[in-house]
Amino acid sequence: MRLTTRAALAAALVTAVTGAVLPAAAAADTRAPAPRTERVSVAGDGAQAEGPSDATDISADGRYVVFASEAANLVPGDTNGQTDIYLRDLRTKKVERISLQDSGEQYTSHAGDPSISADGRYVTYSAQVDKPGGLYSGTFLKDRKTGRTEIVSLSDDDKPVFGDYVVGAEVSANGRYVAFVSELKEHGDGGGDGMWTGIYLRDRKAGSTRLVSEIVTGQPTWIIGGLSLSADGRHVGYGLGQVRPGLGGRTYTYDATTGRTKRIDLSPTGADLRIGVPSLSKDGRYAAFDTAEALVPADTNGKSDIYRLDTRTGAYKKVTQKAGGGQTGDDSYQPDISPDGRHVAFISSASGLTAGDPAKGPLYVRDLKTGKTRRVNVPQGGGESEDQGWPAYALSADAKTFTFTSDATNLVPGDTNTARDVFVRRNVS
Numbered sequence: 001m002r003l004t005t006r007a008a009l010a011a012a013l014v015t016a017v018t019g020a021v022l023p024a025a026a027a028a029d030t031r032a033p034a035p036r037t038e039r040v041s042v043a044g045d046g047a048q049a050e051g052p053s054d055a056t057d058i059s060a061d062g063r064y065v066v067f068a069s070e071a072a073n074l075v076p077g078d079t080n081g082q083t084d085i086y087l088r089d090l091r092t093k094k095v096e097r098i099s100l101q102d103s104g105e106q107y108t109s110h111a112g113d114p115s116i117s118a119d120g121r122y123v124t125y126s127a128q129v130d131k132p133g134g135l136y137s138g139t140f141l142k143d144r145k146t147g148r149t150e151i152v153s154l155s156d157d158d159k160p161v162f163g164d165y166v167v168g169a170e171v172s173a174n175g176r177y178v179a180f181v182s183e184l185k186e187h188g189d190g191g192g193d194g195m196w197t198g199i200y201l202r203d204r205k206a207g208s209t210r211l212v213s214e215i216v217t218g219q220p221t222w223i224i225g226g227l228s229l230s231a232d233g234r235h236v237g238y239g240l241g242q243v244r245p246g247l248g249g250r251t252y253t254y255d256a257t258t259g260r261t262k263r264i265d266l267s268p269t270g271a272d273l274r275i276g277v278p279s280l281s282k283d284g285r286y287a288a289f290d291t292a293e294a295l296v297p298a299d300t301n302g303k304s305d306i307y308r309l310d311t312r313t314g315a316y317k318k319v320t321q322k323a324g325g326g327q328t329g330d331d332s333y334q335p336d337i338s339p340d341g342r343h344v345a346f347i348s349s350a351s352g353l354t355a356g357d358p359a360k361g362p363l364y365v366r367d368l369k370t371g372k373t374r375r376v377n378v379p380q381g382g383g384e385s386e387d388q389g390w391p392a393y394a395l396s397a398d399a400k401t402f403t404f405t406s407d408a409t410n411l412v413p414g415d416t417n418t419a420r421d422v423f424v425r426r427n428v429s
Helices: 002-018
Strands: 036-039 053-058 064-069 084-089 095-097 111-116 122-131 134-143 149-151 177-183 197-203 208-211 221-229 235-244 249-255 260-263 286-291 305-310 316-318 332-337 343-348 363-367 372-375 393-395 402-406 421-426
Touching: 053 111, 053 393, 053 402, 053 421, 064 111, 064 402, 064 421, 084 111, 084 122, 134 177, 177 221, 197 221, 197 235, 286 332, 286 343, 305 332, 305 343, 332 393, 343 393, 363 402
Parallel strands: none
Antiparallel strands: 036 421, 053 064, 064 084, 084 095, 111 122, 122 134, 134 149, 177 197, 197 208, 221 235, 235 249, 249 260, 286 305, 305 316, 332 343, 343 363, 363 372, 393 402, 402 421
16 A cells, blocks of 8 residues: 555656646556456366365455365375365465375375465364374364464363364464364363353464353253354354254354353344354454344345344344345345455345346345445356355455355366366456
């Protein structure tokens, strides 16, 4: 930003002194770059992956994409026959394998659930390793600057603890904090009486681990349904699901600075609302979630919609609507909110969400400032994706670059590997 400002002041000074005016033909082209779709899950030389790829995340600036893949041809020396975590630098096209032990050895079992820090330096993932006494399942962090890999699923006394594979861990923007799911009993927090697992927040700088989720004791049985970590690492959003008997649910946010937990699935009168796991803005002020509840008077479609909650004021904003206004005719799920709370991405089976674009999604992003919705998984030459299933996806901080998974073969030319791939859509506007 400083260099840009300096350049602008220099140009203004030259114009003032010389009185020169640039010809129209020499004026800079200010048009925004055209959106484009590329395949990410390919080797450094462009060779197609010889296996399916999934579970993707992206750095804040949209340069680095991480993903899991069963392919063994993305980097040299991949001989373990397991799913591994890879990182692709979209600028240099280089591919590197992230999921290697600190010794440099390959894992003998699969790795998954990658999460990347804002600058792309830190990547967390789940993996299993052989330890004395049996197999250890945990959450690991790779520091790409130092090349070191460390266990981050640790108790408060630094003992490695079980890391859950069902709910993936998340790392904060600066790599300091990691939120992960672990067995309560391994931390000395009970377990077995209504709940077995909880969400823990690891502070790598302080070397501490704290329990951040509620423990519901007695019957019925509750499990962690999902989690999200704000970019600053201060706020954790999560859901609890009742598995037997019944199908109840609760949704919370936790503030690590104040230590306060708040249920955000209660109406002003205290009635239970059924809402999904929230995605949080950087400061935790905004929470985006899916729900079939009518949270505003105009919501009468009886479908699952996406809402943004202002946790300070309690105000709801309905995100999903048709391009010309009006309610959607089908369900929408799995929102992801940008750090500033302005953009909300989501998956939808609805039609008519984007102006001038008759094709269906399933992945969209809405700018809540301009009121404009854009379809994300668009083939390179335009048109509709062959795959309308639910993708794994993530967005850059400015919501202009997306990574997503798809089984479609028409997103880029030459897609003939008959496997799920990871793609990136750039310059979404």
